[in-house]
Each structure stands twice: as structure tokens, then as C-alpha cells.
Amino acid sequence: MTSLELTLTGAQILLPSGLERADLGLADGCVVSSVTGRRIDLAGYLVLPGIVDLHGDGFERHMAPRRGAMKEMAEGVVAAEAELAANGITTAVMAQFWSWEGGLRSPEFAAGVFRAIQQVRGNVVTDLIPQLRFETHMLDDYAALPDLLEEWQVPYLVFNDHLPHDRLAEGRKPPRLAGQALKAGRSPEAHLEMLMALHANGDRVPAALDALCLELQGRGVIMASHDDHSAADCAAWQARGLRISEFPETAEAAEARRAAGGHVILGSPNVVRGGSHKGNASAVELIAMGYCDALASDYHYPSPRRAALMLARSGVLDLPAAWALVSSGPATILGLTDRGELAPGKRADLVILDAQNHRVAATFAGGRVSYMSGDAATRFLS
Structure with missing residues (x-):
């Protein structure tokens, strides 16, 4: 070219x-x-x-603009790439769920997304890097996962756990159960039964993660944890070879990850909004404390540019340091020494x-x- x-x-x-x-x-x-x-x-x-975006799922609306409208997924990737470029993003990690939530976050949808990225990435200008966001309690899927990542050319995996464990442990229905069930194409009763079964996997998850992480590390897969809450969370992932923490929920977790020589990725919308929409740690405060290596778009592609400029304008960082959070910082985390x-x-x-x-x-x-x-x-x- x-x-x-x-x-x-x-x-x-x-x-x-x-x-x-x-x-x-x-x-x-x-x-x-x-x-x-x-x-x-x-x-x-x-x-x-150019902006290196380490985590973005804003492409979902391009892949499935309406319920059931999922037939031209390659065209959705092309449309998403145009939006990425219009926001100054030159390298984009496209973060796709593999989750019990179903719908746009189902394993079946993930397979379609990754095949669509493979289909078009040689014909677009932005460097597209697929990322799989994997729910840790889906033990039945562990065995097939390494080979699927290789087949789909997915070099980056993030471990999530979005199960409402507190509610499930108490035997209570989680909030928004009916809506989640509808999106997943299940009855509320069947959805709750599945959630309870996944929650019951809890005792077996740590050992399964140990083995899976060892396998993926041997294959050269980049791995990260998500929503770490405590120093203990970070230590557990560190022991499995993970060095990246996406969107830690507390200053304790961010500090622990950095103290162990790892990397912290925060959400640009948190900076632009002035705080977390979930009440977690303020990204601006963590940046001011020195606990941030990169800012990611999360769900809003204009936010990395806006966040870096806001940090510079407000005096939290100077422009070179602020822009490094969306360029050289994320490039270093991914080992992309040719850019940033x-x-x-x-x-x-x-x-x-x-x-x-x-x-x-x-x-x-x-x-x-x-x-x-x-x-x-x-x-x-x-």
C-alpha cells in the first residue's frame, strides 16, 4: 500500500x-x-x-444498530473504523465481550465480530487489534478458548467478572434481570438459573484461571484484569503473570498494580465527565497521584483526545505528559515500539x-x- x-x-x-x-x-x-x-x-x-486506544467497545452500535440487524458485520467494522479515524485514533483495540449476558456479548456474536475484523483489517487504514473480554466463571469455555484466540488472531484478552455475586449469594434476583434475559433470548427464570449455576462455579475458578493463564502466557497472549478493587485482587492476577489493570475501581488497587511494576489503564470518559458513573475512583485524582499509564476510550471514541486536552488545560499535567497517556503510554503497554x-x-x-x-x-x-x-x-x- x-x-x-x-x-x-x-x-x-x-x-x-x-x-x-x-x-x-x-x-x-x-x-x-x-x-x-x-x-x-x-x-x-x-x-x-496518533492516538493508541487500548480498550474501546463503542463499535457495538455499528455492528448491530438495531436488535436483529447483525447481518453485515464487516460493514459495521468499516463504519466503526471511519469513526475511529475521525477522532484521531490510529491504533484501536476493539474490545468484544464473551459473556453470559448473551446478545451482543454472546460467544456467538464474538465469533462474528472477530471474523469480520479479520475480513476487513487489510483494507482499512486504522490498525485494528481485537481484544476478547472473557467472563471468568464460564468454566465450560476454558478448554476451547486458546485455540479460538489463535484462529481469530486475537492477541489480547481481558478477564472480567460481572456476575452480581452479592445478590446471588443471598438468593435474591439481581436488578434488571428481565431486561438482561430478554437481550439474551431467555426467560427470566432460565436466566436466573444460569446465573446461579455460574455463581456456584466460584470455588473452581481460581485453579482454572491459573491453568488458563499459564497456557495463554505460553502462546504470547497479552492479558489484563478488569475492575480490580483491592491490592489482593492485583496480587492474585500478578501471580498469574498479568501486568495490566483496566479501570481499577480504587486508589488502593491502582497503587498496588503500579507498585508491582504493572500498568494501569483508566477510562477517558471518567476524566471528561469529572468522575466515574459507577461511583468508583476518580480518574483525574488517580492521574494526579501518578497511578495511570494510559487512557482508553472505553465506550466513547472522542474521549481520549478530549481527556488529554482537558488534563493539559487544567494543569493536572503538561501537554506532552497528558498526550503521552493516549499515545506513547498505550503503545508501550502493547509492546508497539514502532509508534506513539x-x-x-x-x-x-x-x-x-x-x-x-x-x-x-x-x-x-x-x-x-x-x-x-x-x-x-x-x-x-x-
Whole structure:
């Protein structure tokens, strides 16, 4: 695939040394140290490293815009990729559930999503990385999981446990039972019976996880825990070889993960909103305490850009440190050493923002245009 040969001039560019007015050369899909190709005047714009989104499930509405409308899943991935690009995301981890919740989070739907990503990823510009979010109490699915991940080319797995254990332990119906059952295509009675059976697996889960994590680690799968609540949670996952914690619910958990040499991913919507919608720890406070390595879109693709800029504007971090949470930080967590900063030899992954309103004007991934609009497009095309 052919990439552009250009030199961007006149813009404020976020380089490893900081924000500078400088020329930026692009050739063969990479940043180059010399001036090359056609010069594009980008006065009035900011050029920043492309956003690496470590966890996003905002594509669900593209895959199934209405109940039952799930026939063209590959087209849904293409539509989602366009939204990712329009929000400055150049590498996107697409987080798909494998859950007892059924519907869009069922194992069957997950298989369709991953096959659709395989089908289109060679024909889109954004680098799409599939992630499986696996519910820990689904013991019957453990044996097949490693081979399925290999078949679907899924390099990243996150362990979740969203069972309402407190209610189930008390023998009470969980909230929203009827709605969940409807989405899963079950009667409320059958859904509750299934939840109770999964809850009863609890004593067998730790040993099963030990064996599964060992197997996946041997296959090179990246693994993370989700919604850690305590230092004990982090220690248990650490013992299984996991080094990444997605969206820890408390400062205790975030501190424990960092103290053990691991990585903490927080949700950008938490930053933009000013707090967790579930009443968990404030992402801004955890960032100020130094307990964050990366911000992810979670369910809202505009949020990584907005969160990083809000952190810089409010003085919690300076712009280079804030933007690192959505670029070099997540790239490091994934082991993607070829991206995350605008340095010679790195991939030409970048987002161009209007300097006044900070809206995305253009996005390049691997030196190819994935999104371009307005006055910026006129400058490139004229």
C-alpha cells in the first residue's frame, strides 16, 4: 500500500522534545528526519502523535444498530473504523465481550465480530487489534478458548467478572434481570438459573484461571484484569503473570498494580465527565497521584483526545505528559515500539488538530490518510 511523501510545515508539532514549530517529514509510512516531497502549510494547526486506544467497545452500535440487524458485520467494522479515524485514533483495540449476558456479548456474536475484523483489517487504514473480554466463571469455555484466540488472531484478552455475586449469594434476583434475559433470548427464570449455576462455579475458578493463564502466557497472549478493587485482587492476577489493570475501581488497587511494576489503564470518559458513573475512583485524582499509564476510550471514541486536552488545560499535567497517556503510554503497554511518538523511524501515525477549537482536521496512520476534512483537506489537495 502506497503512503504519502510530504513535509508538514508551519504547525506546532509535539515532538519527543516537546511542542515546537518545526517541519515534519513523512515518507514510506514513517517519520523521516529530512525535508521530503510536497510541502503542506499547516499554520494554525497542531500535529500530535496518533492516538493508541487500548480498550474501546463503542463499535457495538455499528455492528448491530438495531436488535436483529447483525447481518453485515464487516460493514459495521468499516463504519466503526471511519469513526475511529475521525477522532484521531490510529491504533484501536476493539474490545468484544464473551459473556453470559448473551446478545451482543454472546460467544456467538464474538465469533462474528472477530471474523469480520479479520475480513476487513487489510483494507482499512486504522490498525485494528481485537481484544476478547472473557467472563471468568464460564468454566465450560476454558478448554476451547486458546485455540479460538489463535484462529481469530486475537492477541489480547481481558478477564472480567460481572456476575452480581452479592445478590446471588443471598438468593435474591439481581436488578434488571428481565431486561438482561430478554437481550439474551431467555426467560427470566432460565436466566436466573444460569446465573446461579455460574455463581456456584466460584470455588473452581481460581485453579482454572491459573491453568488458563499459564497456557495463554505460553502462546504470547497479552492479558489484563478488569475492575480490580483491592491490592489482593492485583496480587492474585500478578501471580498469574498479568501486568495490566483496566479501570481499577480504587486508589488502593491502582497503587498496588503500579507498585508491582504493572500498568494501569483508566477510562477517558471518567476524566471528561469529572468522575466515574459507577461511583468508583476518580480518574483525574488517580492521574494526579501518578497511578495511570494510559487512557482508553472505553465506550466513547472522542474521549481520549478530549481527556488529554482537558488534563493539559487544567494543569493536572503538561501537554506532552497528558498526550503521552493516549499515545506513547498505550503503545508501550502493547509492546508497539514502532509508534506513539513523532520521531524519525517511527510510523507516521499522527492527528492534526485545529489549534483554536482542537477539533480533528486530519488523521494519518502509517503515512496514509484515514480521515481529512475542511480547510485542512483543502491545503493538502490544492
